[in-house]
Amino acid sequence: MNNNPxxxxxxxxxxxxxFSFFFLFAITVVMIWFVVRYRRSRNPVPSDIRGNGWLxxxxxxxxTCIALAMFVSGWQAxxxxxxxxxxxxxINAYAQMYSWIFVYPNEKETENELxxxxxxxxxxxxxxxxxxxxxxxPAFRVKVDAVKGMETYVWFYPDREGEFVFHCTEFCGTGHxxxxxxxxxxxxxxxxAFLEEEDDE
Amino acid sequence: MEPVxxxxxxxxxxxxxxxxxxxxxxDHKRIGLMYLFVILFWFxxxxxxxxxxxxxxxxxxxxxxxxxxxNALFTLHGVIMVFLFIIPGIPAIFGNFFLPIQIGTDDVxxxxxxxxxxxxYIIGGLLALVTLFIGGPPDTGWTFYVPFSVGTQTNxxxxxxxxxxxxxxxxxxxxxxxxxxxxxxxxAMGWLQMPLFTWSIYAxxxxxxxxxxxxxxxxxxxxxxxxxxxxxxxxxxxxxxILYQHLFWIYSHPAVYIMILPGMGVxxxxxxxxxxxxxxxxxxxxxxxxxxxxVGSLVWAHHMYTSGMSDTAVFVFSLLTFLVAIxxxxxxxSWVATLYKxxxxxxxxxxxxxxxxxxxxxxGLTGLVVGAAGADIHVHDTHFVVAHFHFTMxxxxxxxxxxALHHWWPKMFGRMYDFKRAYWAAVLITFGFLxxxxxMFILGLQGxxxxxxxxxxxxxxxxxxxxxxxxxxxxxxLLMLVNLxxxxxxxxxxxxxxxxxxxxxxxxxxxxxxxxFVETPDIADYPYDFTDVVRDSSGDGGGV
Numbered sequence: 001m002n003n004n005p006x007x008x009x010x011x012x013x014x015x016x017x018x019f020s021f022f023f024l025f026a027i028t029v030v031m032i033w034f035v036v037r038y039r040r041s042r043n044p045v046p047s048d049i050r051g052n053g054w055l056x057x058x059x060x061x062x063x064t065c066i067a068l069a070m071f072v073s074g075w076q077a078x079x080x081x082x083x084x085x086x087x088x089x090x091i092n093a094y095a096q097m098y099s100w101i102f103v104y105p106n107e108k109e110t111e112n113e114l115x116x117x118x119x120x121x122x123x124x125x126x127x128x129x130x131x132x133x134x135x136x137x138p139a140f141r142v143k144v145d146a147v148k149g150m151e152t153y154v155w156f157y158p159d160r161e162g163e164f165v166f167h168c169t170e171f172c173g174t175g176h177x178x179x180x181x182x183x184x185x186x187x188x189x190x191x192x193a194f195l196e197e198e199d200d201e
Numbered sequence: 202m203e204p205v206x207x208x209x210x211x212x213x214x215x216x217x218x219x220x221x222x223x224x225x226x227x228d229h230k231r232i233g234l235m236y237l238f239v240i241l242f243w244f245x246x247x248x249x250x251x252x253x254x255x256x257x258x259x260x261x262x263x264x265x266x267x268x269x270x271x272n273a274l275f276t277l278h279g280v281i282m283v284f285l286f287i288i289p290g291i292p293a294i295f296g297n298f299f300l301p302i303q304i305g306t307d308d309v310x311x312x313x314x315x316x317x318x319x320x321x322y323i324i325g326g327l328l329a330l331v332t333l334f335i336g337g338p339p340d341t342g343w344t345f346y347v348p349f350s351v352g353t354q355t356n357x358x359x360x361x362x363x364x365x366x367x368x369x370x371x372x373x374x375x376x377x378x379x380x381x382x383x384x385x386x387x388x389a390m391g392w393l394q395m396p397l398f399t400w401s402i403y404a405x406x407x408x409x410x411x412x413x414x415x416x417x418x419x420x421x422x423x424x425x426x427x428x429x430x431x432x433x434x435x436x437x438x439x440x441x442x443i444l445y446q447h448l449f450w451i452y453s454h455p456a457v458y459i460m461i462l463p464g465m466g467v468x469x470x471x472x473x474x475x476x477x478x479x480x481x482x483x484x485x486x487x488x489x490x491x492x493x494x495x496v497g498s499l500v501w502a503h504h505m506y507t508s509g510m511s512d513t514a515v516f517v518f519s520l521l522t523f524l525v526a527i528x529x530x531x532x533x534x535s536w537v538a539t540l541y542k543x544x545x546x547x548x549x550x551x552x553x554x555x556x557x558x559x560x561x562x563x564x565g566l567t568g569l570v571v572g573a574a575g576a577d578i579h580v581h582d583t584h585f586v587v588a589h590f591h592f593t594m595x596x597x598x599x600x601x602x603x604x605a606l607h608h609w610w611p612k613m614f615g616r617m618y619d620f621k622r623a624y625w626a627a628v629l630i631t632f633g634f635l636x637x638x639x640x641m642f643i644l645g646l647q648g649x650x651x652x653x654x655x656x657x658x659x660x661x662x663x664x665x666x667x668x669x670x671x672x673x674x675x676x677x678x679l680l681m682l683v684n685l686x687x688x689x690x691x692x693x694x695x696x697x698x699x700x701x702x703x704x705x706x707x708x709x710x711x712x713x714x715x716x717x718f719v720e721t722p723d724i725a726d727y728p729y730d731f732t733d734v735v736r737d738s739s740g741d742g743g744g745v
Contacts, residue, residue, distance in 0.1 A: 005575070008575060009575045009576060009578065009579055012573050012575045012576040013570065013576045013579070013646075016569050016570045016573055016576060017570060019566075019569075020563075020566035020567065020569065020570070023562070023566060024559075024562050024563060024566060027533060027534075027537060027558070027559075027562055028559055028562075030537055031537045031540065031555060031558060031559075034537065034540035034541055034543070034545070035540060035545055035547070035555065038476070038540065038541070038542055038543050038544065038545050039545050039546075039547070040477075040544045040545055040546045043542070043543070043544050043545075044544055045544060045735060046476065046477045046478040046542060046543045046544040046731060046735065047478065047542035047543075048478070048479060048730075048731070048732070049478065049479070049481065049541070049542060050479045050480075050481070050482075050483065050727075050729075051481055051482040051483065051484075051485070052481075052482075052538075055538070056482050056485050056531070056535075059530070059531065059534045060527060060531060063526075063527055063530045064524075064527050067523040067524070067526055067527065067569065068523065070523060070569055070572075070573055071519055071520055071523040071572075071573065073573065073575075074519060074572070074573025074574045074575045074576050074577070075516060075519060075573075075574050075575065076575065077573070077574065077575020077576060077578075078506075078512075078515060078519075078574035078575040078578065079512075079575075080575065081575060081578055082512055130348070130352075131348050131349040131352065132346055132347075132348070132349065132442060134507060134582060136582070136583075136648065136650060138579070138647065138648025139648075141575075141578065141579040142578065143507050143578050143579065143581055143582070144507050144509065144578075145507050145508050145509050147436070147442055147443065147508075147509050148348065148436040148437065148442070149436035149437075150436070150443075150509055152509040165648075165657060167648070167650050168650070169581070169582040169583065169650040169651075170346070170582060171272075171341070171342050171346070171349070171652040172349060173272075173340070173349065173353070174268040174269055174272065174340075174654075175268070176268075176272075176652060176653065176654070177268070177650075177652075177653035177654045177655045177656065178655065180657070
């Protein structure tokens with residue numbers, strides 16, 4: 001899929017971090033060079049320079065443009081994460097202290113285990129049964145808070161089979177760090193078989 | 202001629218002596234020093250709490266403590282560092298001591314209110330201490346997010362009330378400084394002749410006055426919610442938990458500028474003095490402080506991109522967040538440009554300031570990552586954010602605080618400290634800092650959430666390495682503090698102007714007399730004119 005938001009998020013991350021490395025390197029090198037070059041033993045008499053209007057204008061305007069470009073790339077990635085494609089499969093997720101319950105279209109329920117078929121976009125509709133939680137699936141760059149009395153959502157495109165860990169990222173108590181689970185992306189056939197399986201309970 | 206006695210030997214009011222001459226004093230310098238020692242006490246406490254957390258995280262599973270203790274530890278580390286160290290640190294100690302001196306006056310406008318602020322600070326600190334021993338320490342994180350903070354059985358009410366009282370102290374100090382700058386400033390000193398440290402404290406004070414009441418009320422609402430169940434924030438009673446987050450961050454984001462602005466002021470002073478050169482772009486520096494204070498008050502919801510608020514809100518707050526980065530960038534460029542063609546003398550305060558510029562740049566630049574809406578979704582509430590704000594708050598404000606300590610220590614106590622030990626300490630702290638926090642950036646990008654007592658195998662290496670960084674840092678910090686304390690007894694006497702500074706605190710004795718100046722100081726047309734300093738030093742390498 002060509003508008004997979006994972007790529008947009010990564011582009012925003014690389015763009016911002018890349019520029020950051022460049023700026024950091026430039027600032028640090030120049031700073032150290034000045035400190036060495038103009039040390040008092042070598043340069044006993046300082047120059048009386050109080051500013052430079054053009055230079056100050058330049059380092060106001062140029063960073064503003066770069067910052068706006070970063071904003072735009074971040075916003076594009078965000079819109080990618082928020083715009084659910086047509087035909088997405090909807091699964092309900094309920095967060096509680098300290099586990100995740102998933103309810104599939106055919107009313108099947110699982111706990112801390114999310115199974116989806118490869119190739120179909122998935123929209124998770126999330127809410128909380130008690131305090132705030134947050135659903136975080138690092139491999140697909142999605143995260144949203146689970147709030148009682150309110151529905152939030154994330155969507156992702158399962159483009160490869162495999163197992164991916166998800167976490168709770170809003171502090172929720174003593175079991176917070178163990179409130180995680182596993183996303184399994186399986187073939188559509190295996191997914192059908194999973195849906196028709198009897199619940200363990 | 203009789204030697205002028207320092208404020209240490211001249212109690213004010215003069216009827217008290219001994220301990221009372223400190224506990225009941227209205228002298229801004231004594232109050233500043235009383236803050237110094239209490240704040241350092243809290244800093245050391247919270248430093249060990251933080252160290253404990255990182256030792257626990259060095260290995261998977263239970264290492265030192267259970268999850269309850271761990272949760273209490275990060276809550277108290279956050280509450281103490283934020284409310285008892287970083288927010289009051291530079292304004293209450295150095296602002297109190299030096300703001301009146303830098304504007305050529307003898308005290309703050311409300312000296313007794315100043316003392317009251319100190320007592321409120323002490324009471325707030327004691328309340329925070331009480332939560333450790335009575336009713337179970339709070340386990341909510343320093344953000345006290347509802348509904349968790351309303352439901353938990355631990356002592357949240359007292360901790361929240363402690364933050365309320367500390368907010369009160371902070372507000373009163375802000376009112377005092379603003380009034381002092383307006384009413385007590387030497388008549389010969391116009392706005393654009395004020396030193397930049399004073400400018401930064403002035404801008405900070407306005408934020409303290411305007412933003413603190415919001416959090417004070419919000420914290421009281423939590424207490425009402427807990428005891429009376431009014432249902433403002435609790436969704437079970439029809440309340441809105443996101444409303445709480447807005448109210449909390451309306452204060453707490455401006456609060457990060459309350460934390461960093463005074464630090465920026467310190468760096469401006471230190472760099473000019475040791476480069477012996479005027480600050481590059483004085484007006485841009487002063488204006489950018491105000492710009493940060495104003496725009497910084499309008500970016501609070503960038504802490505809430507994942508909270509479920511509207512996409513429009515995300516758009517607006519992300520855009521404003523990028524705009525607030527600009528004045529900070531201008532400051533960094535101006536500091537570096539100040540070094541150009543200076544006559545630079547390396548000293549411990551300058552060393553800390555250079556480390557500040559590096560670490561704060563990392564903090565600021567990673568702030569762009571968390572400011573970008575889509576990128577932030579991935580790193581929000583992970584260790585990336587933890588590393589980011591430690592680079593700004595600790596690498597920034599913390600290092601500025603250390604620079605201020607070393608810059609003004611000779612003025613405050615009249616003693617020089619040992620440079621060699623100070624350098625060793627600074628190197629250890631910086632090295633430990635990088636070893637400690639850089640792995641957290643990587644952990645965060647990998648997806649390790651914050652406030653995690655335990656973690657999956659993928660995150661083992663980063664947490665293990667970070668633990669060693671913490672140890673280096675702790676050793677360095679203790680060495681730094683011990684070195685300074687030793688100097689009080691053994692240090693050589695400091696001259697009035699050990700560094701060759703131009704602002705007024707260097708025109709009086711070390712330590713200053715009770716009324717700060719022996720004779721009314723001359724106010725320069727431009728606060729950073731080093732012409733006289735350069736002439737007097739006659740090319741011998743300066744005052745040191």
